[in-house]
Amino acid sequence: YVWPSPQLDALEAVRFDQVGFNVLPNSLASFVSPCNLFLFGTTAGGETSGRSDAADWIRTAYHDVATHNSIDGTGGLDASIRFAEEQARAENVGNGFANTANIVFSEVNRYVSMADTIALGALIAIENCGGPEIAFRGGRIDAAEPNAPGVPQPQQDLETHIASFARQGFSQTDMIGLVACGHTFGGVQHDFFPDIVNELNSTTDIEDVAHFDSTYVTFDNNVAREYISGTTQNPLVVGFNDTTNSDKRIFGSDGNHTIRSFANSLETFTSTCADLYARMLDTVPRGVQLTEVITPLPVKPAGIELILDGDTLQLSGAVRFWNMTADPSRIVKMLWHDHFGNTHNSTLTFVGTSSSTGGKYSAAWYWFDPTLPFGFLSLNATAGVRSVSFVVDGVLEDQGGVGFALQDAFMQSQTSCSMGAPEVGRVDVAVRNNANVARVYLEAISTDSVQRVVVTEIDLTPPARPIPATPGSPYSLWSMNLTDQGMLFTIGAEIDGIKYSTGQLLTFEEFPPCPE
């Protein structure tokens, strides 16, 4: 895709900026590294619990998906698993769902839904713990209420399971694959399934989890190999209660044909799982339009901020170069193109590297300020800035000629300030005089009664006559006094019929005191 695209940019960041510089707070990868990390264990790290965040996240994604009804289009990956009513059902026994929500929802924002973070959690767990790369699409929509029940349970018979997977949109062969791909992680807990697993009295498996295979925090085909070789300890295959041996019935349902193909070839298992996981995560209620498959942008500006300060524009931000490691001899320049057709340039400062997918990919980050990291470039406000591009060791990076467009038609003015109660602040928005700006508004970010992010637009009244930011400035100020103490907001505007957002979250506390 072409940068900027606020939704794809935000999804791409959660998906690919996993470890290192500029990762989001609570980066999901940090909770599945090492893969036996279990945040909710009784001991630090939880490594001896027998459980793992990774297994919880994958099971949670499936249980959210499994309510899907492919006939009437209801249910699917829509974060309905977050509702206490769903978690209280026998089909959702255990605390893994609440554990998962507790962690993955920290990545939710206006562009990334709770359902997207459930999908991303499962995907990042699988990819970082030895699994294949999974095609990821975003754009899931969070349910307003619980879905109809429909998660398969171990005591049900084979016909019921085949019918259940068919309802969810999966064939019998898909079912064998999905169960094997899921049950290469984790196991069954005594606490929640005392009729399947006895107490284990083990010091390295404190929560009494009987695992599906011997490598239960790693993606591999041992779940199939151990089953075929007859050495399996899978509690849903060789459990003492044959009624709940659902993996045995499912794996054997085609005469072991599919499961044997997995045991014989790690490659077959891996590619089958990559496909099935993607289909599972893309199982959403009818009408939900998922995005394209999100691949890492080779060159990605991030955290761009433009602020009007008198007669200058303060431009700050960073740029990420994918598949690049640190190299002190590399020279990176930024070119910026102004409204007069002139191009300026500046050398950027290396600020760090990041990595993703278990260290498979790395990226190098450069900051826009030439002298000190985290400073800003001062641009002439009259000339402004239309777009930027980059030159890496002499090679131009301009998104195939279109450049990286910046929006300088509206921005926060440095004159925004905070006051005492009852008025808590004044936002000044600088609006470029010759731009076709129809509306300027604050985008107040909050959540509704079922935790979904809501953006409320609060229009600024256009000034009766232009108030130049400074004498002769190409910018005029639109102002608004506000009283909402805790308000978290961004600034938005409608220009030529298109809505734009500055994307920077603001609170009044950040503004200097208003002059008396």
Ligand code: HEM
């Ligand atoms: C007929 C279908 C299925 C049945 C009857 C079934 C049953 C179970 C049961 C009883 C547990 C133990 C849960 C616990 O003790 O907390 C479990 C765990 C698990 N299931 Fe399934 N499952 C099925 C399909 C799937 C699928 C399709 C996936 C994902 C692709 C999946 C992923 C997992 C994972 C990752 C765990 C481990 C959870 C942990 O260790 O915390 N299951 N499953």
